[in-house]
Amino acid sequence: MADIYVIGHKAPDTDSICSAIAYARFKREFEGVNAEATRADEINPETKYVLNYFKVDVPPLLGDAKGKKLILVDHNEFSQAVNGIEGAEIIEVLDHHKIDFKYPEPILFHSEPVGATATLIAKKYFEKGTKIPREIAGVLLAAILSDTVVFKSATCTPVDREIALKLAKIVQVDPEKFGVEIKKAKASLKGKTAADILMADFKDYEFKGVKVGIGQVEVFDLQEALEMKKGILREMEKKREEGYGLILMMITDIIKEGTELLAVGKIDVVEKAFGKKVKDGSVYLEGVMSRKKQVVPPVEKAFG
Numbered sequence: 001m002a003d004i005y006v007i008g009h010k011a012p013d014t015d016s017i018c019s020a021i022a023y024a025r026f027k028r029e030f031e032g033v034n035a036e037a038t039r040a041d042e043i044n045p046e047t048k049y050v051l052n053y054f055k056v057d058v059p060p061l062l063g064d065a066k067g068k069k070l071i072l073v074d075h076n077e078f079s080q081a082v083n084g085i086e087g088a089e090i091i092e093v094l095d096h097h098k099i100d101f102k103y104p105e106p107i108l109f110h111s112e113p114v115g116a117t118a119t120l121i122a123k124k125y126f127e128k129g130t131k132i133p134r135e136i137a138g139v140l141l142a143a144i145l146s147d148t149v150v151f152k153s154a155t156c157t158p159v160d161r162e163i164a165l166k167l168a169k170i171v172q173v174d175p176e177k178f179g180v181e182i183k184k185a186k187a188s189l190k191g192k193t194a195a196d197i198l199m200a201d202f203k204d205y206e207f208k209g210v211k212v213g214i215g216q217v218e219v220f221d222l223q224e225a226l227e228m229k230k231g232i233l234r235e236m237e238k239k240r241e242e243g244y245g246l247i248l249m250m251i252t253d254i255i256k257e258g259t260e261l262l263a264v265g266k267i268d269v270v271e272k273a274f275g276k277k278v279k280d281g282s283v284y285l286e287g288v289m290s291r292k293k294q295v296v297p298p299v300e301k302a303f304g
């Protein structure tokens with residue numbers, strides 16, 4: 001049994017899983033800490049593809065964090081954290097999201113506005129000056145490509161690109177090609193139900209006391225996804241009964257670089273946030289690809 005569990009957010013993406021894997025290894029290797037990577041939920045198809053590709057084991061599920069010592073990676077809000085977080089001991093946070101964190105003890109809290117948590121971990125590895133194993137460089141590279149949508153997202157910084165290129169040299173892949181490959185593993189909606197699509201990457205927020213849920217799916221062809229719009233809206237209505245004031249679903253077109261935003265609940269807030277009318281349950285937002293940087297801030301502001 002490990003002393004410390006490194007864990008990302010619920011409905012984990014590739015950055016959450018790969019950051020946990022790489023940072024647990026870093027802690028063991030360089031700090032002599034008995035740390036183990038874990039996950040809060042099932043992994044998505046993209047992450048599965050990445051772990052398979054580099055022959056890395058899927059981290060075990062941590063069903064309940066009560067009484068455990070945790071390092072949180074890729075999130076800091078309790079509403080997005082593993083079950084039992086209130087009864088866990090948090091010893092460190094390493095993240096790149098907006099900060100909504102309160103803790104009664106002093107802890108190590110490291111946050112930087114970069115495109116991926118994996119960028120911060122890779123930087124730590126490079127600072128050590130030792131050789132990074134190929135599979136670790138590989139999962140870190142995949143996480144950066146995933147979170148920055150192959151460098152296209154508004155969240156991508158020059159540091160992410162520089163670190164990714166260094167990692168790509170170790171892995172010996174073309175980062176752009178590899179990025180598209182892993183995105184394709186996730187972007188296919190074939191065989192998925194509307195509920196699968198809504199919940200695959202769904203995050204909870206609280207704005208001015210209102211519970212808000214925001215999901216996102218990335219696609220290569222918006223038209224194909226829009227055929228499922230009615231079904232997804234129905235699922236969103238169902239989900240709203242769990243006490244949400246607003247539910248948003250971003251269908252993000254990686255090629256066109258824009259998002260069809262589906263909304264149920266407080267539509268007036270959405271229209272205020274983006275200055276556009278919601279028609280038939282959705283609105284197209286040109287150039288919007290990042291939930292964190294281009295959707296959460298205006299929506300939160302519109303609640304104010």
Ligand SMILES: [Mn+2]
Nearest residue numbers: 015074117147
């Ligand atoms: Mn991330």
